[in-house]
Amino acid sequence: MTYTGYIQLEASERYGKSVLSDTYYNGVFKISRPTYTEAGLPLVQLIHVGGGYVDGDTYYMEINVNENAKLAVTTQASTKVYKTPNKQVVQQARYKLEENSELHMKQDPLIAYKDARFIQETELHMDKSAVFFLTDILTPGWSKEGELFSFTCVTSKLKVYQGGKLVVYDHLRLKPDEGVMQLLQLEGNTHIGSMFFIHEEVTAEWVENLREYLASFREAHFGLSLLQVPGVCLRILAKRTAVIEKIFAATEKFIHNTNNRSAISWRK
Numbered sequence: 641m642t643y644t645g646y647i648q649l650e651a652s653e654r655y656g657k658s659v660l661s662d663t664y665y666n667g668v669f670k671i672s673r674p675t676y677t678e679a680g681l682p683l684v685q686l687i688h689v690g691g692g693y694v695d696g697d698t699y700y701m702e703i704n705v706n707e708n709a710k711l712a713v714t715t716q717a718s719t720k721v722y723k724t725p726n727k728q729v730v731q732q733a734r735y736k737l738e739e740n741s742e743l744h745m746k747q748d749p750l751i752a753y754k755d756a757r758f759i760q761e762t763e764l765h766m767d768k769s770a771v772f773f774l775t776d777i778l779t780p781g782w783s784k785e786g787e788l789f790s791f792t793c794v795t796s797k798l799k800v801y802q803g804g805k806l807v808v809y810d811h812l813r814l815k816p817d818e819g820v821m822q823l824l825q826l827e828g829n830t831h832i833g834s835m836f837f838i839h840e841e842v843t844a845e846w847v848e849n850l851r852e853y854l855a856s857f858r859e860a861h862f863g864l865s866l867l868q869v870p871g872v873c874l875r876i877l878a879k880r881t882a883v884i885e886k887i888f889a890a891t892e893k894f895i896h897n898t899n900n901r902s903a904i905s906w907r908k
Contacts, residue, residue, distance in 0.1 A: 641698070643666070643667055643698050643699060643700045644667050644668055644690075644697040644698050644699055645665075645666070645667040645668045645669030645688065645690075645697075645699045645700075646664075646665060646666040646667055646669060646699070646700050646701075647664070647665045647669045647671060647686065647700070647701045647702070648662070648663070648664040648665070648701075648702045648703075649662070649663055649671070649684070649701075649702070649703045649704070649711070649713075650662035650663070650703075650704045650705075650706065651682065651703075651704070651705045651706065651709040651710065651711040651741075652706040652709050653706065653707065653708040653709045657680065658680065658681060658682055658709045658710045658711065659674075659682060659709075660674055660682055660684070660711075661706070668688055668689050668690035669686065669687070669688060669689075669699065669701075670686075670687040670688075670689055671684050671685065671686060671687065672684055672685040672687060672716070677712060677902075677904050677905055678902040678905065679710075679896075679901050679902055679904065680710070681710045681711060681712040681742070681744065681904065682710075682711055682712065683712040683713075683714065683904070683906075684711075684712075684713055684714075685713075685714055685715065685716045686701075686713065686714070686715045686716065687716045688715075688716070688717075688719070691720070692719075692720035692721065692722050693719065693720065693721045693722065693729045693731075693758070694722050694723075694724070694729070695722075695723065695724045695725060695726050695727060695729075696724070696726060696727040696728075696729070697729045697730075698729075698730050698731075698732075699729075699730070699731040699732070700731075700732050700733075700734075701731075701732070701733045701734070702733075702734045702735075703733075703734075703735045703736070703743065704735075704736045704738075705735075705736070705737050705738065705741040705742065705743050705770075706738050706741060707738040707739045707740060707741060708739070708740045708741065709738075709741050709742075710741065710742040710743075710744075711742070711743050711744070712744040712745075712746075712904055712906075713743070713744070713745045713746075714745070714746045714747070714748070714906050715746075715747050715748045716748075717748055718748040718749045718750070718751050718779075719747075719748065719749070719750045719751065720751045720753065720781070721750065721751065721752045721753060721756040721758045721781075721791070721794075722753050722756060723753065723754060723755040723756060724755065724756055724757045724758075724792075725755060728757035728758060728759055728793075729756075729757065729758045729759070730759045730760075730761075731758070731759070731760045731761070732760075732761045732762075732763075733760075733761070733762045733763070734762075734763050734764075735762070735763070735764045735765070735766075735772075736764075736765045736766070737764070737765070737766035737767060737770035737771075737772060738767055738770065739767045739769050739770065740767075740769050740770065741766075741767070741770045741771070742770065742771040742772075742773075743770075743771070743772055743773070744771075744773040744904060745773065745774045745775070746773075746775050746888075746904075746906055747774075747775060747776050747777070748777070749777040749778065749779045749831075749881055750776070750777065750778050750779070750794070751779050751780075751781045752778070752779075752780060752781055752791035752794050753781030753782070753790070753791060754781065754790035754791065755790070755791065755792055756781070756791040756792060756794070757791070757792045757793050757794075758791075758793075758794045758795070759795045759796075760795065760796040760797065761797050762774075762796075762797065762798045762799070763799045763801075764798070764799065764800045764801065765801045765802075765804075766800065766801070766802055766838070767802070768802055768803070768840060768869075769840060770838075771838065771839050772800075772836065772837070772838040772839075772871075773835075773836070773837050773838075773892075773895070774798075774834075774835065774836045774837075775833070775834070775835045775888050776796065776833070776834045776835075777831065777832070777833045777834075777881060777884055777885070778794060778796075778812075778814070778831065778832045779830070779831050779881055780830055780831075789814075789816035789830075790816070791814075791816065792815070792816075792817075793813070793814065793815045793816075794812075794813070794814045795811075795812070795813045795814075796810075796811075796812045796813075796834075797809075797810070797811050797812075798810040798811075798836065800836075800838065800869075802869060807867070807868050807869045808836070808838075808867055808868065808869065808871070810834075810836075810873065812832070812834065814832075826877060827861075827877065829860075829861065829877035829878055829879055830878075830879050831876075831877070831878045831879060831880060831881055831883075831884055832875070832876065832877060832884075833862075833874075833875070833876035833878065833884035833885075833887070833888065834873070834874070834875055834876075835873070835874040835875075835876075835888060835891060836867075836871065836872075836873055836874075837871055837872050837874075837891075837895060838867065838869060838870065838871035839870060839871060839895075840870045841870065841898075841899075842866075842867075842870040842871050842872055843870065844866055846872075846898070847864050847866050847872050849894075850864060850872070850891065850894055851864050853890070853894050854887060854890060854891065854894075857883075857886070857887050857890070859878065859879075859880075859883045860876050860877060860878035860879075860883050860884065860887060861876070861877045861878070862874060862875060862876040862877070862887060863875050874887075874891060892904070
């Protein structure tokens with residue numbers, strides 16, 4: 641199958657240092673040269689040279705982090721999904737984390753414009769000793785009619801496997817014509833933030849401490865859920881992207897403080 645954008649990355653440990661051991665990209669996807677964070681992680685930016693996602697686009701990303709290696713990945717800018725009158729945009733991601741490896745992914749917002757249809761499917765296979773961090777933000781795009789939710793449908797699925805067993809399944813689906821602003825859905829909010837952090841040291845007490853740490857944030861509604869495996873899901877409902885990003889930054893600070901190391905600098 642020919643994809644609109646295709647990326648394949650592999651990180652390995654070499655002489656005590658994590659490096660990109662293999663890279664391949666094609667189509668409208670590119671990657672930046674890696675820079676190193678204070679914690680010694682290679683940080684790469686995913687770049688879309690096409691300007692946005694349009695009718696019938698297909699994207700595929702595969703990231704493998706080998707034993708003892710670490711990798712941080714972010715995007716260069718927000719992902720913009722435009723009108724898809726004939727066929728929805730599909731983006732697939734496949735991640736594999738081996739023993740004692742780490743993958744940290746911080747994505748800029750997904751902006752869905754009028755009549756946009758978007759499907760994202762993420763699948764992660766990880767060792768129990770591996771660490772996984774992922775953030776995602778969904779915002780409604782501008783329309784000339786002034787409607788907040790003029791896109792048709794946005795679907796995001798996350799599946800996490802450990803030892804070949806499905807341990808986490810998250811399915812977020814927004815379809816404006818089904819009343820997304822109603823009770824038990826967005827309840828008047830316009831922006832959604834999702835964060836997943838899987839680490840063998842996450843416990844119920846750890847989650848409760850994080851909940852207390854975030855209690856001062858009053859501009860958004862958020863909830864923390866302990867996963868079936870050691871890990872946590874943070875979901876945020878807000879009216880501005882900046883509010884979600886602020887809570888994400890505070891959460892990252894808490895995570896790295898409890899692990900006694902510097903937070904990742906995601907500067908662009």
